[in-house]
Amino acid sequence: MSKADRGRRYRLYATVEVEARLTAWGHTCRALWNMALHQRIYAYEQRGKTLNLASQGVHLTQARCELDWVADLAAQSAQQVVRHLDAAYANFWNPDHSAGFPSFKKRGRRLSVSFPGQAVSVRKLNRHWAEVRLPKLGWVKFRLSRAVGGTIRNATVSRDGNGWHISFGVHTGRKPDAPNGKPxxxxxxxxxxxxxxxxxxxxxxxxxxxxxxxxxxxxxxxxxxxxxxxxxxxxxxxxxxxxxxxxxxxxxxxxxxxxxxxxxxxxxxxxxxxxxxxxxxxxxxxxxxxxxxxxxxxxxxxxxxxxxxxxxxxxxxxxxxxxxxxxxxxxxxxxxxxxxxxxxxxxxxxxxxxxxxxxxxxxxxxxxxxxxxxxxxxxxxxxxxxxxxxxxxxxxSVTNSTRSTCTVRVPAQRGRRTREALPAAHG
Known part of the structure; x- marks a missing residue:
């Protein structure tokens, strides 16, 4: 499946009930991230085991059966949290990536809820308005300030100081332009x-x-x-x-x-x-x-x-x-x-x-x-x-010196390690 190569962001206009539920979901996603990260650190420190996406997915299913506040969150969004954490670990262990060790999320962080592309659908109402269907929430209106222009691969609902927004990761299939020959x-x-x-x-x-x-x-x-x-x-x-x-x-x-x-x-x-x-x-x-x-x-x-x-x-x-x-x-x-x-x-x-x-x-x-x-x-x-x-x-040629070998702090291993030794340690 082709990946998203462009981003689109729109202002979301939800009802009071939908906004309240999105707020609760945002806090749930933050709590799930922190619990999953703590679980990985604990498993490595205490048992010497490295958890991955599949093993934490099983634990997530158990949590949804036992905890009502986790079950209230859309299953696709909960799975996205674990996927994002797994990607954060992969970026950290990648010596060519500048990402640091995944960190815990504070309560004051911006609330966000992610969905995979197959879990949402968009329909156009008129020239300026459209609707997006979100799991467990139904159709929610957003301001169509520009055309989506491609296939939706993922969606993220987030809140900032001006209200709620929805962002789409879109695959447009556009190829890089040939050298323009300009000054x-x-x-x-x-x-x-x-x-x-x-x-x-x-x-x-x-x-x-x-x-x-x-x-x-x-x-x-x-x-x-x-x-x-x-x-x-x-x-x-x-x-x-x-x-x-x-x-x-x-x-x-x-x-x-x-x-x-x-x-x-x-x-x-x-x-x-x-x-x-x-x-x-x-x-x-x-x-x-x-x-x-x-x-x-x-x-x-x-x-x-x-x-x-x-x-x-x-x-x-x-x-x-x-x-x-x-x-x-x-x-x-x-x-x-x-x-x-x-x-x-x-x-x-x-x-x-x-x-x-x-x-x-x-x-x-x-x-x-x-x-x-x-x-x-x-x-x-x-x-x-x-x-x-x-x-x-x-x-x-672009100089990527910000991704050079450096010494980083690894909380899960209680020590310091260079990027050159990371892949071997991860294995």
Missing amino acids: ECGVDFGVAASAYVSTETTARRMPPTLTKSEKARLRFLEQRKARQITYAKKHAGGRYGNRLRKTIAQIAGLKTRQANRRADFTHKLTTDLAKNHGMIGIEDLRVKNMTKSAKGTIERPAAKVRQKAGLNRSILDNAPGERRRQLEYKCRMYGSKLAAVPAFHTSQTCAACGKVDPESRQGCGRMFSCVHCGHEDDADHNASIEIEARARRTGG
């Missing part, structure tokens, strides 16, 4: 300038994801949430009341609005780059290292901790990792290549003479002035030209 470019992703393309004369800046009034509103809600949590701990035994839950929902709504605006800019940026260029050079950034905390230790406390925290938020708000992920699959779609080049000294290298000198970038300002040849340019534009030159030297 090459280098792109410097930053904070002050969200993206500076080497073939352009002005930077592309992401609009503020929150307005001034929304930022003030968010700050007020966060302060109110802190006071309400303190009150709950002192007078209600830590139990959340309706007012606190309402505050949390309002914060989630603002955060979701911010994430949607960020995603909108990111998709438009990456689609435009992939469509209009034959090769795109970017920096091979280590976002996790770039956004480490600067608080230091008790013996050696750091300085300017709050300034570094603000910089970290700005870096993450521009989502450099998500931009790279989108460029990887969109370049294949539109016939272009992606080259991730080392980011070392791109901001201190002169694009005209190639000399590296930190003095050319005085005070990390916005201007680059080479102390050797006198070349002057915007610092980000100069860096983008240098990135393009490095990408041409690599021939447009």
